[in-house]
Amino acid sequence: MTTTSAEMSQAGMPFVPGVLEVGPDGKGHLVGAHCPGCGASYFPARSVCSRCLRGDLERVPLGSSGTLYTYTVIHQSLPQFETPYILGYVDLDDNVRVAGQLVDVEADAVELGMRLTLQVEPLASQTLASQPLQSGEVGEGKQVLWFRFRPEAAASGPPVPPTGKPPTGKEQP
């Protein structure tokens, strides 16, 4: 399932190197590490298992379902982020905790323990208040990909537009 670097460069660039991939089906996922010895999982991926020190960790695609451990509404942030936005720590069913933004939900409807779905999607420039290092498109129509969480029921449809096409903006609420 691992995407080659050529495929990845067609689909888009991860917003942080190595943290996510897009499979041949066009669906994106986070990349973690799994210890074949003790079963521990890590995100971001690491070289050596902190629990048993095995050095042959496997890079694995992480699933998209998880439970909200805690959250905040951020009102003051770095210049590239338009405020306010909801940010949470989500415990994926793969037993790793991931920080990410929550969308398609009102702040007062967010509840600890709610089920969420992670979606890899283009990082739209409208998400950003000013022009940062990252933007929705890079160079020859290449997209920067990142991820956000949605309530389980609200998440549907192909998360990433077909390879090569620019973001439509439809993915942004």
Added chain:
Amino acid sequence: MTDVYAVGVGMTRFGKYPDRDAFDLGAEAALAAIKDADIDPRMIDGAYFGHVYQGMNAGQRVTGHIGISGIPVTNVENVCSSGATAVREAQIAIRAGEHDVVLAVGLEHLSSKFRGALAPEEGDVEGAVGLTMPGVYAMRARRYLADFGLTHAQLGMVAVKNKANAAMNPFAQYQKTVTLEEVLASRPIAEPLNLLECSPVSDGAAAVILMTGDKARQLGKGRAIRLAASALRSGKVESEPSSMTFEPLTRDTANAAYEVAGIGPEDVDFAEVHDCFSIAEALRVEGLGLFEQGTYLLAVERGEAQIGGRLPINPSGGLLGKGHPLGATGAAQVVEVVRQLRGEAGQRQIDSPRVGVAHCRGGKAAGVEGAACTVQVLVR
């Protein structure tokens, strides 16, 4: 093992200094510590400097200012524990027999580097999705209040207490009391945390002169305070999601310090802890074993943590009241603990304390509890 004593302390008032730089502030703090120690500065045979954003050879720029160039100078960076790590490195050098008299300084000019919220480590995935340091602690606060059935008003009392202490500290950035209503009405930074529950952007420096017990006795340093332990730990990589309402890193660092000092948490008379946000103070003191988990805010309500209470926490005003120039913070905590143990803390003096603790921690990256944590035990 060689005994190590703090014989001189000094600091600048914390605040915003648009017309000065970190090196000038560092020089002021170092000269104040040398004066307080009442020693010939030529006795200083080594110096350690902690800072985060001050660039190359910051320490040499300070020693050059104050006429003690030529001695061994070491610069350390350990996020918010940088100043505390400088103190720790200084005492290691003394215990190792390398130096007899050492200057340790923490310094930072943050206002020229940042406005508003600090992000976690550069390039870290959590920072790249929009997580800020206030956001990290806001999320810990949300979960803590939910898990222990506590309210935001109870949390806000930490800020009220610390700002009241800072109002009695001439070295504090803010010297004005605030009411709980003002805390709860201040603008939200990362919900539930409001502006008055977040440590400010600050500039400043703090310095400590350490020497061997033999030297202190030889020079007749009657006000010397023993640095009984100075422990450092780094955060472990998490191999599964864990509670964010308790700090194994603080607990482990504290246990290492208590063991070396030959004390337990029950022996601690007061503590300066890393209250970068209101919730942080609860997490620190519970990690230090000074209060049971989930009980600290109730103890604050009962007045136990204020000056005059059973176990005063952050008599200096803490980071919330005194300010938080990152690299200077850990050294400034030692300055306060020494002043309290000497009985020289003025209006905010605690009644004859014998054992004081300084706790610092900082840094955050995805999948790691924290980067650096220090716990120092000082005994009169």
